[in-house]
Amino acid sequence: MTAIRLDGKLTRDEIFTDLHARVARLREAGITPGLGTVLVGDDPGSQSYVKGKHSDCAKVGIASIRKDLPADATAEQLNTAIDDLNADPACTGYIVQLPLPKHLDENAALERILPEKDADGLHPINLGRLVLGKDSTLPCTPRGVIHLLRRYDIELNGAHVTVVGRGVTIGRPIGLLLTRRSENATVTLCHTGTRDLAAEVKRADIVVAAAGVPHLITPDMVKPGAAVVDVGVSRTDAGLTGDVHPDVWEVAGAVSPNPGGVGPLTRAFLLANVVERAEAQLADREG
Numbered sequence: 001m002t003a004i005r006l007d008g009k010l011t012r013d014e015i016f017t018d019l020h021a022r023v024a025r026l027r028e029a030g031i032t033p034g035l036g037t038v039l040v041g042d043d044p045g046s047q048s049y050v051k052g053k054h055s056d057c058a059k060v061g062i063a064s065i066r067k068d069l070p071a072d073a074t075a076e077q078l079n080t081a082i083d084d085l086n087a088d089p090a091c092t093g094y095i096v097q098l099p100l101p102k103h104l105d106e107n108a109a110l111e112r113i114l115p116e117k118d119a120d121g122l123h124p125i126n127l128g129r130l131v132l133g134k135d136s137t138l139p140c141t142p143r144g145v146i147h148l149l150r151r152y153d154i155e156l157n158g159a160h161v162t163v164v165g166r167g168v169t170i171g172r173p174i175g176l177l178l179t180r181r182s183e184n185a186t187v188t189l190c191h192t193g194t195r196d197l198a199a200e201v202k203r204a205d206i207v208v209a210a211a212g213v214p215h216l217i218t219p220d221m222v223k224p225g226a227a228v229v230d231v232g233v234s235r236t237d238a239g240l241t242g243d244v245h246p247d248v249w250e251v252a253g254a255v256s257p258n259p260g261g262v263g264p265l266t267r268a269f270l271l272a273n274v275v276e277r278a279e280a281q282l283a284d285r286e287g
């Protein structure tokens, strides 16, 4: 038996079709959504992600603004780039690409972003609103995971989801989304301190692997028929390697591969957040 493939690229294309139409409507009303990116340094992974985000923008008609700083940029230079985007009316939403070089403070950078321009949904105000159950800009990768599962009719209501990894971009926030009444899942969050990872994964109807450890999830750990979403990615000598061992395809009912799974959806929901911010601006203007 081999698992069905949760196809992130196909699903991304569907989202782009919808966004393209919404962007056209905004432009007719005189608002062009604009995505800004702040990239510090020349890490090849980050360079390639940022490039991908700007080429996605071109596909759906969103303007894009790049601010690239050298690896030795000072906190003042970073603050200036953030303040410029906060003040720029052409930028309706933006991100500071993570990770930042070690000498810069990521939390300080995230907090400096105007919450209404936070395209990542990682500003403390937006994360706090999510905890409180208020409308907020949602983190892109968790949104992508949930959209992909729903797209392939994988039942979330009552499902047991085991999340592996406690990072701020996925592991921490995805539990907040999945345990809302609208998703109604039960979530176990595992990390490097988890005593028996295999047992926690084995009980899951859905496994979300976001640890960044190559092939951490092996077939013996997976309940037959479970859905496995591979979010973690590592750059190895052999190329990009996900957290899920390829033999898991023989046991699982559905697998979201990496690459080709959640990554394209992270980018799609980044654009969706930018479009939604611009739509909110339009509603304010007309309200």
Ligand SMILES: Nc1nc(=O)c2c([nH]1)NC[C@@H]1CN(c3ccc(C(=O)N[C@@H](CCC(=O)O)C(=O)O)cc3)C=[N+]21
Pocket: 048, 049, 052, 095, 096, 097, 098, 099, 120, 140, 169, 258, 259, 260, 261, 262, 263, 264, 265, 266, 267
């Ligand atoms: N402020 C911030 N926001 C982020 O959303 C953010 C970030 N920092 N830092 C790094 C991570 C990583 N991330 C990815 C986005 C797209 C792919 C993606 O599209 N991957 C393709 C392959 C692309 C390739 O080959 O490089 C795929 O999975 O098929 C992967 C990873 C966003 N991140």
